[in-house]
Amino acid sequence: MRRLVFLVGLCFNPLVFAAEPQERSRAKDLYLGEAYYQAAQGNYFDAISRLDTELWQFYRLDDPKLDQLHYRVNQANFSVGDFELSYRMHQRAGRAVKAVLEGNVDEATRTEAAWRLARIYMQKSDATSALATIENIMGRTSGNAGDEDSLLLGNIYLHTGKFTDAITVFNGLKGKKGFDGYSTYNLGIALLQNGQESNGLAEIEKAGLLNSDDEATLAIKDKANLFLGSRLISSGNAAQAKQYLDRIRLSGPFSNKALLSSGWADAAEGHFERALVPWSTLIKRNSTDKAVQEGQLGAPYAFSKLQLHGRAAQLYAVALQSFGSELGKLEASLKSIREGKFLEALVRTESKLDREWVVRLRELPDSAETYYLLELLASNDFQESLQNYFDLEEIRKRLATWTESLDSFAEIIEIRGRYYDEALAPVDTRFAALDSQMRLRMQQRQTLHERLQKLLVAPRPDFLQTAAERVLLEQLARLSEQYGSDRSAAGADARRRIQRLRGALHWNIHTSYDERLTFAYKHIHDLDADVVRLNAIHRSFVRTRQAATQSYKGYESQLRTLRLKIRDAGEKLSTLMARQGSVLEAMAIRELEQRRARLEEYQIHARFALADSYDRANKQQDGASK
Amino acid sequence: MPIFALWNGSLESDSNEFGTMKLLLEILLSAALGALHCAATAQQLPKEQTKGLDEQVQDIKSDVLAISSELQQLEEKLLYPSNTQLSVFLSLAGSGKLRLDSVRLKLDGKDAAHHIYTFKELEALQSGGVQRVLTSNVRTAEHSLEVAVLGKTGNDVPFQQVATYKFKKSVQPKLLEIVVDRSASSDKAIRFKE
Numbered sequence: 001m002r003r004l005v006f007l008v009g010l011c012f013n014p015l016v017f018a019a020e021p022q023e024r025s026r027a028k029d030l031y032l033g034e035a036y037y038q039a040a041q042g043n044y045f046d047a048i049s050r051l052d053t054e055l056w057q058f059y060r061l062d063d064p065k066l067d068q069l070h071y072r073v074n075q076a077n078f079s080v081g082d083f084e085l086s087y088r089m090h091q092r093a094g095r096a097v098k099a100v101l102e103g104n105v106d107e108a109t110r111t112e113a114a115w116r117l118a119r120i121y122m123q124k125s126d127a128t129s130a131l132a133t134i135e136n137i138m139g140r141t142s143g144n145a146g147d148e149d150s151l152l153l154g155n156i157y158l159h160t161g162k163f164t165d166a167i168t169v170f171n172g173l174k175g176k177k178g179f180d181g182y183s184t185y186n187l188g189i190a191l192l193q194n195g196q197e198s199n200g201l202a203e204i205e206k207a208g209l210l211n212s213d214d215e216a217t218l219a220i221k222d223k224a225n226l227f228l229g230s231r232l233i234s235s236g237n238a239a240q241a242k243q244y245l246d247r248i249r250l251s252g253p254f255s256n257k258a259l260l261s262s263g264w265a266d267a268a269e270g271h272f273e274r275a276l277v278p279w280s281t282l283i284k285r286n287s288t289d290k291a292v293q294e295g296q297l298g299a300p301y302a303f304s305k306l307q308l309h310g311r312a313a314q315l316y317a318v319a320l321q322s323f324g325s326e327l328g329k330l331e332a333s334l335k336s337i338r339e340g341k342f343l344e345a346l347v348r349t350e351s352k353l354d355r356e357w358v359v360r361l362r363e364l365p366d367s368a369e370t371y372y373l374l375e376l377l378a379s380n381d382f383q384e385s386l387q388n389y390f391d392l393e394e395i396r397k398r399l400a401t402w403t404e405s406l407d408s409f410a411e412i413i414e415i416r417g418r419y420y421d422e423a424l425a426p427v428d429t430r431f432a433a434l435d436s437q438m439r440l441r442m443q444q445r446q447t448l449h450e451r452l453q454k455l456l457v458a459p460r461p462d463f464l465q466t467a468a469e470r471v472l473l474e475q476l477a478r479l480s481e482q483y484g485s486d487r488s489a490a491g492a493d494a495r496r497r498i499q500r501l502r503g504a505l506h507w508n509i510h511t512s513y514d515e516r517l518t519f520a521y522k523h524i525h526d527l528d529a530d531v532v533r534l535n536a537i538h539r540s541f542v543r544t545r546q547a548a549t550q551s552y553k554g555y556e557s558q559l560r561t562l563r564l565k566i567r568d569a570g571e572k573l574s575t576l577m578a579r580q581g582s583v584l585e586a587m588a589i590r591e592l593e594q595r596r597a598r599l600e601e602y603q604i605h606a607r608f609a610l611a612d613s614y615d616r617a618n619k620q621q622d623g624a625s626k
Numbered sequence: 627m628p629i630f631a632l633w634n635g636s637l638e639s640d641s642n643e644f645g646t647m648k649l650l651l652e653i654l655l656s657a658a659l660g661a662l663h664c665a666a667t668a669q670q671l672p673k674e675q676t677k678g679l680d681e682q683v684q685d686i687k688s689d690v691l692a693i694s695s696e697l698q699q700l701e702e703k704l705l706y707p708s709n710t711q712l713s714v715f716l717s718l719a720g721s722g723k724l725r726l727d728s729v730r731l732k733l734d735g736k737d738a739a740h741h742i743y744t745f746k747e748l749e750a751l752q753s754g755g756v757q758r759v760l761t762s763n764v765r766t767a768e769h770s771l772e773v774a775v776l777g778k779t780g781n782d783v784p785f786q787q788v789a790t791y792k793f794k795k796s797v798q799p800k801l802l803e804i805v806v807d808r809s810a811s812s813d814k815a816i817r818f819k820e
Contacts (some may be wrong), residue, residue, distance in 0.1 A: 030715050030801055033756025040750035045687075049694040056695060089684050388683045395690050402697055409704055540766070543797060547707055558700060565693050572686050579679055 029072045035079060044087035045394065051080050074105050078113060085120055088387060094120050101133075111137050115149050118156065127159035147176050154186060163194035181210055181220035188224070204228055208247060221247075222254040229261050238268035256282060256291035263298055272302040283315075287322045288329070288372055290595075296322055297602060297609070304613055309620055313613035316606050323603045330596045333372065337588050343581045346386070347393045376591040385584050392577045399570050406563055409555070416552035424548060431541065438534065445527060452520055461509045464516040469505055476502050710763040711799040714739070714771065717756045719817075720809030723780030726751070729804075731760055732772040738762060759804070764795050773804050773816055789816035 031054040039047035055076055058069045069076060081096030097120065100113040114137040121130035134153060150173055157166035167190045173183035184207040191200030207224035210217055225244040232241035242265050248258035259282040266275035279302060282295035300315035336342060376382045455463060465473070476498050483494040509516075702711070716729060726748060731739040739760040743751075751757060774788045793802060803819040 030713075030756050030803060033717060033754065034715065034758050036753070037747075037750045037755025037757050040753050040755050041746045045691070045694070049691055049698060052691060053695045053698045057699075087687065088680075089687050091681065091684050092688060384680060388680060391687065392683060395686065398690065398694070402693070405697070405701070409700065412704065543709055547709055551704070551707065555700075555704070558696075562693065562696060562700070565689070565696075569686060569689050569693060572689070576679070576682055576686060580683065583679060 047083045166190040181217035238265040241265040260291040272305040309613045309617035316610035320606045461513045708799045714760040716804045718751045720807040722809035724808040726777045730774040791818040
């Protein structure tokens with residue numbers, strides 16, 4: 001489709017432009033790379049949406065410098081602008097690229113941004129702003145502009161009347177692979193505009209002699225030859241025009257016009273028999289073409305000039321029949337468009353699978369005769385409107401899908417709510433009990449830890465008694481009390497034994513103090529490892545518990561707002577689609593009505609000429625019989 | 627997209643054959659010039675209309691992009707919360723002639739994703755794009771990802787490689803990148819990056 005439009009576009013634009021550079025540098029950030037992946041497939045909406053989301057999240061981070069995107073944030077901002085430009089959002093793209101230009105960026109990024117912004121201005125037919133943007137970086141980038149940028153600069157100069165500068169730039173592009181056609185032709189135009197007619201024509205002649213296998217270059221070559229031929233015919237040098245017109249390919253986009261002009265060049269010189277050669281070829285071609293329709297009048301005109309009135313009458317009759325049939329097609333097309341079938345056909349997805357899908361639309365039932373719309377399709381205004389309509393249709397489908405998504409989200413939330421409300425209550429009760437136990441144990445551990453710390457500076461062996469030792473000491477205390485007042489020999493013996501046992505215990509506790517302290521530390525260290533595990537489990541539970549809550553609570557307002565936004569967007573979209581559709585229909589209808597008006601005029605002329613030719617043929621016959 | 631800027635200079639356009647016809651076929655002149663005049667006035671009318679409309683279309687695109695971004699965040703929060711989120715990306719490296727036909731992913735031994743590449747997708751990968759092959763939810767633990775790549779080498783010889791990668795999922799979202807090196811030998815074509 002692009003190729004078709006490009007070639008048709010060449011037919012209607014005096015200047016020729018190269019396609020924009022499309023290659024993108026390799027992205028390191030995954031999200032940025034993902035956006036490039038979408039953009040490279042023409043999914044600009046997804047690319048912008050993905051990057052917008054990432055940038056939105058990035059700018060809301062507490063410390064964006066820690067994020068991977070930090071190192072590529074300028075590239076990301078720049079890319080958003082680039083994608084917006086491709087998605088025909090010039091306003092936002094301009095703002096984004098301007099932000100890069102005014103931001104703290106390196107010189108290379110600033111230069112690239114300036115070229116992009118200039119491209120945006122040129123797309124908006126604002127060459128003055130494009131020039132101002134480039135002049136702003138000119139001093140810094142002099143001589144460093146790539147060939148694509150140079151071609152753009154040359155065109156900016158041409159559109160701002162700086163023809164001398166344009167000539168310099170286009171001269172610099174001479175011989176550059178892939179730019180020869182564009183630069184030579186545009187150099188010729190610049191020279192003509194600068195008043196250097198002979199030099200200008202010489203350059204355009206060079207463009208008309210280019211050798212290439214590239215279809216675009218060949219189309220420029222044809223265009224240059226047609227330009228020269230037409231110019232010579234209109235300046236009364238029809239004989240010279242032939243050599244240029246004959247260079248035009250018979251199968252290219254300019255072939256019909258070339259055949260028509262070639263015939264007129266011969267006719268202007270009075271060589272009507274020669275004029276019939278190209279015109280006879282021309283009239284066998286597609287009868288919806290303007291040049292063919294003119295040829296259908298030109299060929300009988302040539303026969304009549306050759307006094308072959310009978311043949312002329314025959315061809316006028318054929319032309320009349322053809323015009324009638326074409327008018328019928330036009331009427332049907334107008335009816336189809338007015339019934340809204342043109343828009344219906346345009347948005348049918350399957351129709352766009354083919355590169356020449358617009359032409360194929362005519363094959364759909366009750367569809368418009370799209371051959372008549374090819375010129376219109378190549379025009380900037382129609383293309384913009386058409387692309388806008390496609391974008392709106394895509395948005396309409398997205399909004400419909402999103403509405404369904406929101407319904408699904410609401411259902412998910414509702415199911416989760418039902419499940420968790422029931423499941424979480426006993427879990428929370430159990431957790432609360434475990435949590436309080438855990439807190440108690442943690443306090444105990446803390447007390448032990450503090451005590452051990454104190455033992456380091458003020459040893460307290462009694463703190464490190466074992467439970468058995470404590471029980472033993474208590475038993476000895478009771479026995480001591482029991483035998484304290486026993487004055488018998490057995491009592492004295494018992495007290496002596498109790499004393500010895502106490503001494504033995506005291507000895508054990510005090511002599512193994514250091515060992516006991518080490519053990520105590522080891523045990524608390526072991527405990528700490530368990531505490532770490534316990535805390536990890538606790539944190540994991542809390543996170544999971546939070547995630548459970550977050551999976552179904554707090555979405556009502558967001559869902560409601562989103563629904564409203566989608567509904568509002570849908571309403572705006574319906575109005576816009578209707579208006580955009582009406583504009584497209586009006587443009588198509590206007591185009592078809594113009595063609596109809598022209599055909600009706602041709603028809604009237606053909607009728608008169610047919611009658612005239614019959615008369616003359618009859619007179620000729622009468623004269624011959626007499 | 628070519629820039630079709632409008633030229634309002636004084637150069638004669640291609641449609642000036644009609645001027646020539648004046649000399650040759652007077653009767654056609656009135657029709658042709660009439661048609662041209664109509665064309666000139668007709669072009670002016672929609673341009674003004676479309677300009678305002680175009681701005682409104684841009685505005686609605688902005689609105690819808692904002693909704694899309696919000697919806698994307700909501701979807702991520704609802705379906706792929708950060709503590710369980712796993713995203714697997716695929717990119718190409720090297721300048722060899724290996725052409726990807728398909729990729730299959732198994733997560734912990736279970737089929738997780740399968741993708742067959744279109745020409746446009748391959749072009750996008752070759753120009754530096756990164757494809758999101760899988761977004762899923764996994765527990766915080768050790769996992770294994772098996773990647774099988776099918777394709778053709780420069781000599782049109784079928785190519786197949788399977789590689790496994792073990793990774794640990796923490797509470798943060800996990801991003802894994804599968805790099806298919808088109809210049810590496812067949813047993814080293816798949817690399818993993820975290």
